[in-house]
Amino acid sequence: xxxxxxxxxxxxxxxxxxxxxxxxxxxxxxxxxxxxxxxxxxxxxxxxxxxxxxxxxxxxxxxxxxxxxxxxxxxxxxxxxxxxxxxxxxxxxxxxxxxxxxxxxxxxxxxxxxxxxxxxxxxxxxxxxxxxxxxxxxxxxxxxxxxxxxxxxxxxxxxxxxxxxxxxxxxxxxxxxxxxxxxxxxxxxxxxxxxxxxxxxxxxxxxxxxxxxxxxxxxxxxxxxxxxxxxxxxxxxxxxxxxxxxxxxxxxxxxxxxxxxxxxxxxxxxxxxxxxx
Amino acid sequence: xxxxxxxxxxxxxxxxxxxxxxxxxxxxxxxxxxxxxxxxxxxxxxxxxxxxxxxxxxxxxxxxxxxxxxxxxxxxxxxxxxxxxxxxxxxxxxxxxxxxxxxxxxxxxxxxxxxxxxxxxxxxxxxxxxxxxxxxxxxxxxxxxxxxxxxxxxxxxxxxxxxxxxxxxxxxxxxxxxxxxxxxxxxxxxxxxxxxxxxxxxxxxxxxxxxxxxxxxxxxxxxxxxxxxxxxxxxxxxxxxxxxxxxxxxxxxxxxxxxxxxxxxxxxxxxxxxxxxxxxxxxxxxxxxxxxxxxxx
Numbered sequence: 037x038x039x040x041x042x043x044x045x046x047x048x049x050x051x052x053x054x055x056x057x058x059x060x061x062x063x064x065x066x067x068x069x070x071x072x073x074x075x076x077x078x079x080x081x082x083x084x085x086x087x088x089x090x091x092x093x094x095x096x097x098x099x100x101x102x103x104x105x106x107x108x109x110x111x112x113x114x115x116x117x118x119x120x121x122x123x124x125x126x127x128x129x130x131x132x133x134x135x136x137x138x139x140x141x142x143x144x145x146x147x148x149x150x151x152x153x154x155x156x157x158x159x160x161x162x163x164x165x166x167x168x169x170x171x172x173x174x175x176x177x178x179x180x181x182x183x184x185x186x187x188x189x190x191x192x193x194x195x196x197x198x199x200x201x202x203x204x205x206x207x208x209x210x211x212x213x214x215x216x217x218x219x220x221x222x223x224x225x226x227x228x229x230x231x232x233x234x235x236x237x238x239x240x241x242x243x244x245x246x247x248x249x250x251x252x253x254x255x256x257x258x259x260x261x262x263x264x265x266x267x268x269x270x271x272x273x274x275x276x277x278x279x280x281x282x283x284x285x286x287x288x289x290x291x292x293x294x295x296x297x298x299x300x301x302x303x304x305x306x307x308x309x310x311x312x313x
Numbered sequence: 314x315x316x317x318x319x320x321x322x323x324x325x326x327x328x329x330x331x332x333x334x335x336x337x338x339x340x341x342x343x344x345x346x347x348x349x350x351x352x353x354x355x356x357x358x359x360x361x362x363x364x365x366x367x368x369x370x371x372x373x374x375x376x377x378x379x380x381x382x383x384x385x386x387x388x389x390x391x392x393x394x395x396x397x398x399x400x401x402x403x404x405x406x407x408x409x410x411x412x413x414x415x416x417x418x419x420x421x422x423x424x425x426x427x428x429x430x431x432x433x434x435x436x437x438x439x440x441x442x443x444x445x446x447x448x449x450x451x452x453x454x455x456x457x458x459x460x461x462x463x464x465x466x467x468x469x470x471x472x473x474x475x476x477x478x479x480x481x482x483x484x485x486x487x488x489x490x491x492x493x494x495x496x497x498x499x500x501x502x503x504x505x506x507x508x509x510x511x512x513x514x515x516x517x518x519x520x521x522x523x524x525x526x527x528x529x530x531x532x533x534x535x536x537x538x539x540x541x542x543x544x545x546x547x548x549x550x551x552x553x554x555x556x557x558x559x560x561x562x563x564x565x566x567x568x569x570x571x572x573x574x575x576x577x578x579x580x581x582x583x584x585x586x587x588x589x590x591x592x593x594x595x596x597x598x599x600x601x602x603x604x605x606x607x608x609x610x
Binding site for chain 2: 043044047048050051054055057058059060061062065076077080081122123125126128129133135141145148150151152153154155156157158159160161162163178179181182183185214215218239242243244245246249250261264265268277280284287288291294295299302303306307
């Protein structure tokens with residue numbers, strides 16, 4: 037028994053070190069957001085003397101964080117809604133209805149998860165330009181929604197497969213139309229799967245950087261990730277680290293809140309999404 | 314079900330067609346069009362696209378930066394696979410087998426970086442590597458290794474290696490949880506039997522745990538390979554933009570620079586085709602190498 041206790045203590049050392057490696061930079065980023073620049077230079081890794089919100093005020097009003105937070109919320113909300121509107125009916129048809137090409141269509145959607153989309157971004161850039169959707173957060177929302185479609189279909193079909201068929205059959209006998217069955221029976225019964233998919237998509241859209249970098253151009257349209265990147269590039273010259281940290285904290289708070297509420301679902305959604313390969 | 318086949322087909326179309334049109338327009342068409350663009354010399358103005366046949370591909374093979382970007386991508390793939398798999402296997406085994414009381418705490422903490430934006434992770438680590446303020450250099454000074462301090466991201470020799478740590482840092486949690494899922498499915502009776510046979514914990518790990526979680530290990534490795542080849546350029550773009558002196562350019566960041574900074578859209582598309590082909594080949598080869606009889610006891 038003594039030996040077991042000993043080996044458990046040994047194992048704890050790397051676990052504690054890695055916890056510190058994860059938590060320390062995050063805590064310190066949050067603390068840095070409340071420090072003045074002079075404090076950051078004098079004592080970059082220590083506690084602030086007094087908590088000041090001036091960095092947040094500066095980021096919010098002088099660096100366009102306000103409009104980019106707004107844009108990020110629009111893109112996240114609209115993108116997640118659009119994904120659902122596209123994914124729910126298609127998932128239902130793929131999972132429950134027999135038609136020629138069903139397997140092929142499913143495979144097509146799923147294999148799109150493994151294809152590097154970088155190649156598609158160049159033509160997509162010109163396509164959006166032609167559609168007048170370039171440098172437009174609505175255009176970006178559509179692109180986001182389609183990009184998460186394969187993942188969403190993958191999770192929703194496997195979820196809908198667990199709903200017993202007898203419910204639909206009973207409703208059909210009572211004279212309910214297939215649209216009614218989809219909307220009043222399948223959708224409510226898939227709530228758990230829909231929530232999982234939506235949280236994953238929202239985190240994805242909120243965090244996304246590269247497509248926004250390519251498809252958005254004017255500062256007024258920047259999402260939060262772009263605005264932060266912009267501040268970060270400026271910081272090399274202005275050294276306004278406090279402002280940068282404040283904007284990082286603004287970006288990370290919604291994710292922390294979602295993680296605190298939906299920790300189990302997020303973990304499940306991500307591990308299942310990875311297992312598709 | 315009482316419904317005419319016309320009604321049924323109408324419903325089917327309602328479910329499938331709008332979604333498929335959007336998918337075709339915003340995913341399939343751009344991918345195939347990217348292939349098509351790779352045969353053109355094109356600076357973006359639509360009237361000026363000039364068909365050049367395989368010129369872009371010839372340029373690809375004579376471009377001295379291309380082999381570097383490929384090597385950098387595979388360097389990241391190899392170091393990430395090794396770093397992430399060793400650490401996450403160790404953590405997964407420790408948290409499932411050692412009966413540690415505070416295990417849920419570690420699980421929640423280790424996973425958290427997985428849901429942070431690459432921008433946040435990149436900027437955070439830029440500061441950690443900052444030559445004068447950063448944690449790495451001040452830590453080295455603290456333990457008396459001042460000669461080891463250097464401008465990590467600004468050094469041609471060290472910048473690429475410096476990108477590995479943030480990627481591992483951000484990746485551990487997900488793969489640890491995937492492996493933990495595999496380990497918790499292993500029946501306790503195998504370990505009991507092994508214990509009766511006198512197997513040490515180390516032997517139990519090699520003979521019982523590892524073979525039985527091989528499917529999860531395989532999926533994890535493939536997933537790291539795919540996400541790195543298809544996405545390593547994001548952290549590169551945030552942290553170094555391919556510099557200093559191209560020493561951290563990966564295929565994707567070089568594509569971005571060629572297409573969206575230098576407006577060589579045709580050549581950019583050619584790099585995209587290369588990324589597509591290389592990542593498909595790599596995944597196929599790895600799937601072949603890691604095929605292994607499913608172990609059942």
